[in-house]
Amino acid sequence: MADYDDLQEIRARFPERIVEAAAVRRRRPLLGERGQLMIIAADHPARGSLGVGSRALAMGSRFELLDRLRVALARPGVDGLLATPDIVEDLLLLGALHDKVVIGSMNRGGIQGAVFEFDDRFTAYDTSTIVRMRLDGGKMLCRVARDDMGTAATLEACSKAVSELAGNGLVAMVEPFWSSKRGHDLSPEGVIHAINVGQALGTTSARTWLKIPVVEDMERVMRATTLPTLLLGGDPGDTPDMAYASWRKALRLPGVRGLVVGRALLYPPDDDVASAVDTAVSMLEAS
Template sequence: MRARRPGAIAEAAARRPRGLPLGERGRLLIVAADHPARGALAVGGDPLAMGNRLDLLERLTLALSRPGVDGVLGTADILDDLLLLGALDRKVVVGSMNRGGLAGAAFELDDRFTGHRAQDIERLGFDAGKLLLRIDRTDPGSLSTLHAAARAIDDMAARRLPVFVEPFLSRRVNGKVTSDLSPEAVATSLAIASGLGGTSAYTWLKVPVTRDADGMSRALAASTLPVVLLGGEVHGDQDGAYERWRGALRLPTVQGLVVGRSLLYPADGDVAKAVDTAAGLLQET
């Protein structure tokens, strides 16, 4: 179909049944799958876990079929596949906007907007955008990303489209970009992200969960903007991660979860079980 009917993607987007707007759906569970476009294919000890696209699509369609899953976050190639498969009907669809900061690259923190533009998200009838904002005070590339992020927020707000901003304070350790997840660093990153653009009316924050529950509360106190929790990759302690998510979901600005590899590639291989557990946490809180 891709070779012979490329127009089928736009046709599928045009006829896709839409669900409730983002802010009216209540608690959100969104599955994230935008890692491959940044060259981040590894999960755990497998360097090419996300490198098999058919396997990834099987995992995504299974996750999207489970009760309580509201939608998906992805780059154009993945969302186009899901449109053709009819997997996005009445789902929240979030386009990933900046993927130019390739994992391990010298220019990683100059994270150019190589994915969805605001006009693409509007044209396709998607519900929101997402951008990654890693800030290293010693790397000039962060300033370029900061400036581009502000303009992307303006472009989305002009179309009344929400945008999830995922901020981190980062630094290089032995050449590898590492994010600081201390409460102080998370609070600082949220304060910076909240102030970007000419209005914050359509800005949501996508926030990592700190290991300390009190620290999470202090970090989220830095902003009044709506928050979705970033699941991140879980290293062998899935139960501990669920417990941290459960606690953070009780905080007043938190609207839900956006989780990728830990649901799509759980340690026990049971995608349905992992997704159902996450959905259950939203029902509890």
Template structure:
């Protein structure tokens, strides 16, 4: 076990008695370049900051912080994992646990679109800003851009994400933009991912054009049924996202492998599929993903 009872108790105690230590550790940790071999493998752990707590079969899996940190420690202990994408609370836990030396730290930015809320697609900046990413010693940021033609909340989200792109570029930091097509389910009114390849292509085109410069932009996109077509509209580097764990892990891995064949795809940003695999073997799931990002 990476997170023993003693380490867990020390983390809880430090949070209460030395609140500034986490930021000091983040700012002074060993840093690394963004790219060392042209590939990136990032584990994602920013879901809980907008109230997304479940995986299939366990509605509150991510509400168990110790379990989440244990999985992240397993992942980050692997040399093939380049870094983490997280909200400030998780990022600072990992810093205190010594897990971020030599790793990339990407901070999530817009978490205001709370899962299930009536305003879900009005996704405001409630986590990191470009200024706090830089001040706190992180390496880059990430925004989620859900585009729904039937929801006016898309407009302020577009504006906020464009501002984040410009601010990160001005600070010399990369920013991941995750453009996804959404709509409101006519039967429930809930915001849902739109399963439409043409709409996904359109979303990627919109996300690529955000801001006054795209020099800092990396795309974070689904594997898609036709990844080459999805990314034909841009020259920007892209990372493939994992999404929720599916019933057939091998089919998921195969979709990632297909996507990695597209020239501007540089790697993976995956969270739940690897941190909460159906068989519980995080190390094996991480190793499988590593073999896709950097095949031998």
């Protein structure tokens, strides 16, 4: 594990260096020659979601998480990061975000397991800060729970964020789920319902990208939208080969523009982050 004494000292004594690091960060076009993106996600902790498999507090150590993120971001073929301000700022100070796409996670107020979980308040990035910090877009979780009143406020807030991001020429990454208090509906029909609600948010969809899970019958699911779509690489569980095979197949579909993967790559069963990331990148190169 790296020594983060210098990082802690900067945060205590020279917090202005965060903005300075953002101002000099080397940026890149959203899509490179490959035409697909490999994004590492690290916004789970902000919702109190720290578990990976049987490890309830796997993401509890910020030092270990930063170690794993730095390994992942340094691998060839990794295009960028999706994270909340605290993690983005740590990595800015560590110089790990040059030439990367950086997407700021916006609504993290729906704490995992809370009675207010579906009232997904915007407690992290807002559009003005994403612009000021020279990020490349904002991501919002949009769980449509028909049995929870909190959904109405979330839909309105997401709509506003989509409009504001587009007005500033930035990507609005919408992660829609057809949900209930029992969980997400991950049937093809459920994902199609979620896509149709998510892609209609805001005053324009010109800058909207979708982030959706890989489910059965992805050919039919992807016919529900014309928007650029990133695949959510969830926890492959005890059958990673089957999960990776489904990711590979879905990556070949029209409209799919890459992967957003977090815990599955940062905390693989063998703890070999580099190898897990390289495997995911190889799927893009083969699609």
